[in-house]
Amino acid sequence: MSRIQEAFTHGKAFIPFVTGGDPDLETTEALIYEMAKQGADLIEIGIPFSDPIAEGPVIQEADERALRAGCTTDKLFALVERVRKTVTIPLVFMTYVNPIYSYGSEKFMANCKQVGIDGVIVPDLPFEEKEELNPVCRQYGIELISLIAPTSKERIKSIAKEAEGFIYCVSSMGVTGVRSEITSDIGGMVALVRQVTDLPVAIGFGIATPKQAEDMAGYGDGVIVGSAIVKMIAEQGRESVKAVGDYVAKMKAAANRT
């Protein structure tokens, strides 16, 4: 069992996302320690991209802030290397295919392995183009996380069959961001996954409140929250660490209320 899969063995997993380098690298580092301490089972660190087409305004703006503040891929590798000295939960990078490809896919994955990154989530690398990164991911033992969407339908089984780590179930159409209601048939999507794999399923996009975390955890093995956390960081900047930690503890508890 990989370290990512193990993250789903402590009840329903809670997976927070932060944009690396927003508002600065020191805050990102402090946030990672605090979120791990407060019960995060896995942390997604976003490598900011100039043109994040799957993101709503909240994460778009975080990417812009991080890039303006001078965040680079190399600085995030160095950050992960530092936090890995004490943080033992799995860490995955969430970024777009271009920052990986342009950096040199092999060099990127080699660095991931060296600093202790467990997996990568690449929203603009669909199943059909997976081979762009899959061979180098395999070579360096980095798990390439697959996403499924409400429109995936018959694609779900093919995607799930070849998936690694966990399945990222996109709860709603559109881009990332807080939603008041999630109306997709998540139960149906998860059922299709279960037919072909035992890999854990985490549900993301639109989740912000403890009630939503509780409801969504009922369908899968974990919940992912990005925009709601990034919004707190946008509002409170360097002072956001404690508030984000409290929120993580509350959401982890809510996800396990079922």
Added chain:
Amino acid sequence: MSEKAGRYGEYGGQYVPETLMTAVHEVEQAYEHYKNDPEFVRDLDELMRNYAGRPSMLYYAERMTKDLGGAKIYLKREDLNHTGSHKINNVLGQVLLAKRMGKTRVIAETGAGQHGVATATAAALMDMECEIFMGKEDTERQALNVYRMELLGAKVHPVTSGTMTLKDAVNETMREWSKRVDDTLYVLGSVMGPHPFPMIVRDFQSVIGKEIKAQLMEREGRLPDAVIACVGGGSNAMGAFYEFIPDTQVELIGCEAAGLGVDNPKNAATIANGTKGIFHGMKSLFCQNEFGQIAPVYSISAGLDYPGIGPEHAMLHETGRAKYVPITDEEAVQAFEYLSRLEGIIPAIESSHAVAYAMKYAKELPKDKIVVINISGRGDKDVAAIARYRGVKIYE
């Protein structure tokens, strides 16, 4: 070239979020079906002739030819199409396709506004809801086109993210499409984006090159020696080039926007300065930094102000079948004025990049050579901006 996988050499592909994959496959299947459907072909042909005004003329620019003293120059008059540019060729095809697919709404990005105006036009004609995404900076540069789109019944969304230009308009249109795929088709405006768009747009635009070939055969009894077109994403150039790719004696020349100069950070010359990347659904060449962050680009021409190039162009560049040259703002403006005064034709500032290179190149060629310049659009929309560039105040 394995066209089945949407690849042009190593370029192309389908790099879009899972939320869009089903939609992209749906377009692919619909296009493969309808492109050979006699009724679809007949309806599109009817629209091309009697609505868009095809075939567009191939005009012998005698005064320009004499003035430059070199090769014989012909102008392919895409500026005379309905809506004033080549964009209508692709849009009529795609909106007709959307209609056949049962869609009720089309969305599109636009830079200069030519593709937005063409899409709004076709949507009005075929009774479709239409929303256009345009960088806020471009809505200011091209205010008249914004009003024109609204007049045609489209809703125009100024895009305020990123650099507020064409690339950001594409980002926002993709985001919008991923929210609503059921009733909506993204009518992509250039030979870019995920497969099947580079192929579909090329096919609908290839009428330009087919006509050039037939018209020149009739006038001169032979093929041209060179075909010159401007390149942003590259749709008018691909349309003009495609028919001639197997005719290796015909030189194919794409003119990209060098802005203030290829060595100045303010340029949009992707072939000159770009490197391999994967963005906007395709593997191609992009202006970007060492960490793969897409560079803010600049050109006086909103339509060429794009940090990438269509994947088939990237391949034609790599194989050497086409060559790509940078043209500065100043050269383009001079060409804009030159063609206006010499031939009484005001070309779009985009097309003026092609005219500018032809002015340099035709001069070097002997008189028995023939050069065709694709005048992809008309320049009415640019008059105010050129006046500003020249320091002339116009009260609109």
